[in-house]
Amino acid sequence: MIRVDQLTRHYGDFRAVDGLSFAVGPGEVMGLVGPNGAGKTTTLRCLAGIIAPSSGTVVIAEHDIQRDPIGAKRALAFIPDEPHLFEHLTVEEHLRFIGRLYGVADVEARIGPLLDEMELTEKRRVLSTELSRGMKQKLAIACGLLHDPSVLILDEPLTGLDPGGMRRMRATILARARAGAAVVLSSHLLTLVEELCTSLFVVRRGRCVASGTVAEIVASRPGLAGLSIEELFMALTAEEPAAPGA
Amino acid sequence: MIGTFAYLILASARNQLRARVARLRNPRYAIALLIGVTYLWFVYLRPSHDRPHTDELFGGGVAALLPLLLLAFVAWTWLSGGDRTALAFTQAEVTLLFTAPVSRRTLVLYRIARTQLKIVLTSLVWTLLFQPAGAGSGALLRAVSYWIVLSSVNLNRLGVALVRANGDVHGLRGARRNGLAIGVVVALVAMVAYPIATSWPLLKEASGPAAMTRVMTDALDRPPATWALFPFRLVLAPLSAAPGTAWLLAAAPALLLLAGMVLWVVGTDAAFEESAAEASVVQARRIEALRARRGTTATMVRNASRSIPLRPTGRPAVALLWKNAMWFVRSGTLRSMLLPPLGGVLSVVLLSSRSENAAFVVAGVCGVVAGMLLLVGPMSLRNDLRNELLHLSLLKTLPLRGRDVVLAEVASSALPLAGAQYLLLLVTLLSLAFTSVTALTPAIRIALIIGAVPLLVGLNGAVSMIHNGIALLFPGWVRLGVGDGGGIETLGLGMMNIALALAMLALMLLVPVTVLTIAVALLRARLAVGIVVGGLLAGALLITECMLCARALGGSLDRVEPLHVQG
Structure with a gap:
């Protein structure tokens, strides 16, 4: 579903992402974790087709995002941490808009259940500007899920959600994965990552420092055995001491 | 505390200025500045520029009509409900200052002081652009005169917003205060409208703007209009006063009036924080809308009643x-x-x-x-x-x-x-x-x-x-x-x-x-x-x-x- 090979991205002389390679299959949830400035958001934006890789390839549902961006984008949904909505459209109009963009013929039939799932039914005729931060995030999630994407790219999806919303969102992500979607989830909520993700991809300074299931990572580094997810993260992303004289 | 706020205002202004100067290193801004300056020079500032002065256009009576215009503006702000965003602070100010151990009075003073940079700059620009006939000296005094007028207008705007906010928060008591203020404004308008109405036949017969201005000037120089316009004439008096003692004599009462307005605004009650926070949210939304819609076309969309159908396929x-x-x-x-x-x-x-x-x-x-x-x-x-x-x-x-x-x-x-x-x-x-x-x-x-x-x-x-x-x-x-x-x-x-x-x-x-x-x-x-x-x-x-x-x-x-x- 998602195949990334030697993904590299420069900003001028700065190498934000440096030769990342990974694959996420149907039903898998990959946790993309790393400290601030590690290159997570740049990676996700490359996957979503917002920015182009400097080199390397990104294949989404058998479509190379560079060569066939439309095919790739039809298959994916990108849900950023900051919801981008249109101030002059209501909740249900956002979904109709997305429905037309993605050619969802039965959009009207899907709107009701989706709004129920996101607890937005009462707000369906309300302008997006009148929604709270959490509701805006729910609407952005609903827009992402409307066309039943086979690839989900989530950047801190729980930002702004209340505990109930977080619980439902966790269930939604799992349900989509069980239905066959490939999911990439970036979050600093390590308990969420631990709960949902089938594998981890840990980055630091644009490079992969560990990948695989927690068991595989621990197996490759026996010193990490018995650590909590937080301790594991700290150990994997800790800066190496500077070499003497450096 | 005053020093802290002065630091905040001056440091922000200094950083803005630095950023603006720094971007002039970029050729596009440097060229644009050159074009802008050239345009302003040729259109407004060229010494040989032969543009008619406002006094020539209106037969020397324009100064007499300015108090009327000022009254009309003030009346409009009161009767239309004013602009609630006059109370607005930035989101950072609401978060950091409202929660800080700062008195309400200091906050209002800070709000007034923050607008001063803009008012001073506008006064300087107006001094360059609007030169009364025969004026060639006393630019500094003219700038101060413009500053008095603009500051008074700004304080009035803030006052309207505060009185309206009080009306909302204090129910009947607030509504009474609000009603009293509006009653005073309506009375002032009536005092001015009456002599204008009685001069209506003369206005209809007047040929050209100069004659109409003369009729209006005569009407406004009679009681009760002259009483109603007194505070407005007081604010505007320094603009037409000659440099020296005459200007000082005109400016002193105007400055006293300004000080009185500051005391009136600063003496607001506890409704201020709530109203200011609410206004800040409105302003933040407007800014968000402006950013989303890029400047001039930004419009707050408030209702979703009208819609256009959209087919799901195609x-x-x-x-x-x-x-x-x-x-x-x-x-x-x-x-x-x-x-x-x-x-x-x-x-x-x-x-x-x-x-x-x-x-x-x-x-x-x-x-x-x-x-x-x-x-x-x-x-x-x-x-x-x-x-x-x-x-x-x-x-x-x-x-x-x-x-x-x-x-x-x-x-x-x-x-x-x-x-x-x-x-x-x-x-x-x-x-x-x-x-x-x-x-x-x-x-x-x-x-x-x-x-x-x-x-x-x-x-x-x-x-x-x-x-x-x-x-x-x-x-x-x-x-x-x-x-x-x-x-x-x-x-x-x-x-x-x-x-x-x-x-x-x-x-x-x-x-x-x-x-x-x-x-x-x-x-x-x-x-x-x-x-x-x-x-x-x-x-x-x-x-x-x-x-x-x-x-x-x-x-x-x-x-x-x-x-x-x-x-």
Whole structure:
């Protein structure tokens, strides 16, 4: 579903992402974790087709995002941490808009259940500007899920959600994965990552420092055995001491 | 605490100034500043510039009318409810200052002080731009005089917002205070309106603005108008006072009045924080809307009652067109664009059928407005890619080709403009039917009605495409949102864009205009046919050019990244 090979991205002389390679299959949830400035958001934006890789390839549902961006984008949904909505459209109009963009013929039939799932039914005729931060995030999630994407790219999806919303969102992500979607989830909520993700991809300074299931990572580094997810993260992303004289 | 706030204000101003100076290292801002300064010099500041002074225009009575204008403005702010955002603080100020151990009085003082930089700058600009007849000295005193007027207006605005907020928070007691204030304002207006009303027959007979001003001046110099205008004359008195002792004698009571207004505003009650926080949220939303919609076209959309249906299937890019049309309908822009043609139709019905001169006037006005709309419309109606570029991250995730996005966005502003111009053209032709113009036979009128459709669509498409193209290819040259601020370099940037757009339009018009001219010349024996054929061909050529541009710009849109647009 998602195949990334030697993904590299420069900003001028700065190498934000440096030769990342990974694959996420149907039903898998990959946790993309790393400290601030590690290159997570740049990676996700490359996957979503917002920015182009400097080199390397990104294949989404058998479509190379560079060569066939439309095919790739039809298959994916990108849900950023900051919801981008249109101030002059209501909740249900956002979904109709997305429905037309993605050619969802039965959009009207899907709107009701989706709004129920996101607890937005009462707000369906309300302008997006009148929604709270959490509701805006729910609407952005609903827009992402409307066309039943086979690839989900989530950047801190729980930002702004209340505990109930977080619980439902966790269930939604799992349900989509069980239905066959490939999911990439970036979050600093390590308990969420631990709960949902089938594998981890840990980055630091644009490079992969560990990948695989927690068991595989621990197996490759026996010193990490018995650590909590937080301790594991700290150990994997800790800066190496500077070499003497450096 | 005062020192802390002074530090905040001065450090912010210093950093803004530094940022503005630093960006002059970029050639585009340096060139733009040069163009802006040159423009201001030639238009306003050139010593030999022979522009009439305001006093010459109004027979020396303009100073006498200024208190009336000031009263009208103050009355309007009270009666219209004022602007709640006058109380607004930035979100950072609400978060950091409202929670800090700072008294309410200090906060209000800070709010007043924060606006002083803008007021001082505006006073200096006004001092340069508005020079009373014979004035050549005392620029500093004139600047202080303008500062007194502007500060008084600003304090009044703040006061209105506070009184209204009190009204909301304190129920009946607040409503009484609010009602009392409005009662005073109404009484002042009545005191001024009465002598003007009694002078109405003289005003009707007055010939020209100078005579009308004299009648008004006489009316306003009689009680009770002179009592009502007393505080306003007090505020304005330093402006017309001679430098020296006379100015000091005029400024002292004005400054005392200003101090009284400061005490009145500072003495507000506990409703302030709540109202200020609420106003800050409103302002933050406005800024968000401005950023989203990029400056001038920003409009707060408040209700979702009107809607346009959208079929779930079909060309996906139509969804963008629909989305932009929804803004067009809900922001009230559609209503304001339909007003001129509807006003024209009403004028035709009421006036044109009775008088040939009126018919000419209606035709002329509608024709000029249509022409202005063609040139200026695409600059002000930015319901297209220029709005969307700040949402580029979202736009890039949509499963659409760049050229489809460009076409849909350009059509979003070009089609409504073409529609409004077409309606104005129809009104013009209708008005001319009531005149003795014989050149426009019914056949030619019908030809114009048919030929104008593709021509106007093509023309507006071309103009909008150019402006969108400039925004996409040179995003740094186009004013982005409100964050870019104003300044002389922004004025220069705007002028550069207009020059570039006109050059590009001339290039795009070259072939279509040649074809139109040839068609009309070849078919001059059957002019109506020539107009239709020429209009269709020229329109088709313009639309083809637009499609080719969309193809090229679409490639650029596919390649452009959010950082390039926002950086």
